[in-house]
Amino acid sequence: MPIRWKIVCSVFVMVVFFRVESQRQLAQIRDADVAVVVNPDTPVSNLSLVDVRKIFLGDRQYWSANTPVVLLMRAPVARERDVVLKVIYQMSESQFKQYWIAKIFRAESVSPPKVVYSSDMANDLVTALPGAIAFVDSRDVRSGTKVVRVDGRLPGEAGYPLR
């Protein structure tokens, strides 16, 4: 093969590589999974998506008789919150607010989920508060928290539902 064609082929391969890598990085930015993290002492390591929904709807309020669930939610605009509203609650922001007002008004729950303003804050509180559960971008999960499998899958695995 003439040298010029070798060069052209090499350049083509390089271009394709950079393009693919670029797209992969973009996909990672856009589609990073949202991890469900709990306090390390929480007696759970795998939850079904239905269980996660029950917990965040306030229908399941105790991990065990002595450990109440403490819900933590990212503030509006955060991507984790958007994913949770879309996949777990299947509600708009407005419906979510109305849901919790009604829930408390029906005397079914004492308070709505606590609002956290960053992944760091979510990690800190999950580590410190017994029974706490939160959603954190899988790239921001910090040691000291426990990542829960959802439907038997961890973030990054095929078929993981929270993305």
Place this chain on the structure above:
Amino acid sequence: MMCSRSLLVLVALLVRTALFAQSAPPLPAQEPSTQALLDQIQQLQKRLTDMEEHQRRTDAALAALLSSKDIIEKTEQSSPPAASVVEQGVVHSDHDHAEVREATVHYPSLQIRGFGDVDFSATDQKGTTSGFNLGQFVLHFASPLSAKVSYFGEVSFTAEPSTYDLSVERTIVRYDYNDYFKMSFGKYHTPIGYWNDTFHHGAWLQTTISRPEMVKFGGTFTPVHFVGVLAEGNIPSGGLGLAYSAGLGNGRSSVLSKAGDSGDINDNRAWVASVFARPSRLYGLQFGGSVYRDKLTPTQGRDFDEWIESAHLVWSKEHPEFLSEFSNVHHRDLQTLQTYNSQAFYVQLAYRLPWQQNKWKPYYRFEYIHRPNSEPVWDISGTPSVEDLVSSTVGVRYDITNYAAFKGEYRNTRTGMNEPRVNGAFFQTAFTF
């Protein structure tokens, strides 16, 4: 040679193009690429996060400054003074402690929420006047008293011609053992059917302007309130999502629309039991049934057994929303042993339109009540009661904000077999604060 040079230039250009696509921002004249937009979004998100973080740290430091003397003294002993914390930025561990302290529930921790509404009505019924009126002004209180004990209260102020009627609608102290057993004492909305236990006194919570006639406040068809003890919780049932409630209480007072707040009218306790399911595979679906039993003494010397059976089927999502409920009220005269059955149901359909940020929600409701002409309980008690109701309501709800809504509806109602149909237009602004 010339060809090789051209090739090298081409290579250089292609490599530059590839690198450019990965990292460099677009020229202003160019169409912004997805990469550039994502980069900008990332930068903005980072800036927002940094600003939020900064604000939160400042708030936490200020909160530490303003906290009690004890806390300040402890902080002075174990960490730099709060003032210097503000100047230097919060030390990470102190910052974490402030976050945890803020997030930890303190007992008691009272939360108050208010509801109100302003209404306008006009009908073609003879003898009525059109005009504005204030709906109920409702205050709701919720306070955890410990990790397992909590309090809920609800009071309403209802406009009367010369004053406001203050009423304790609910007052409940509850002990949660776990998800399967929660016991409470107090005054409830009787867990019969769906509406009465789901929508309380805030009109903002419900789609329509008014409650169905069968569960109307001040109505007598079913007992709206219940004073006593109630056990409730989930039933281990996998994906079926079963839950229960069972209560024992005073039942109706001599005024059938009221519960026996100050004591029972007779020595017989009322009881209620209900079971409902929320299948996990059909998120939004709820169906269930309930039974209520009481002995009524509407006037001295006249006793009636009362059995109420109720069933409901609900799709609570708003695309669409479907509510339906049926109740049968069975009365048995303990003197004559004659029995009477009255039935009521409603079907309500609504749909949250996807346009204009989901603010519009049109709805329709059909209601029906039938009670036999010979049914004596309501007549003996002197409490007005609808004999035969057929009513259709068409309306629309517009959510002005997340916490306020405007509703307008048209109703066509007939309240008795030989009564004329009444047409009415109703408007309401309902809000929570």
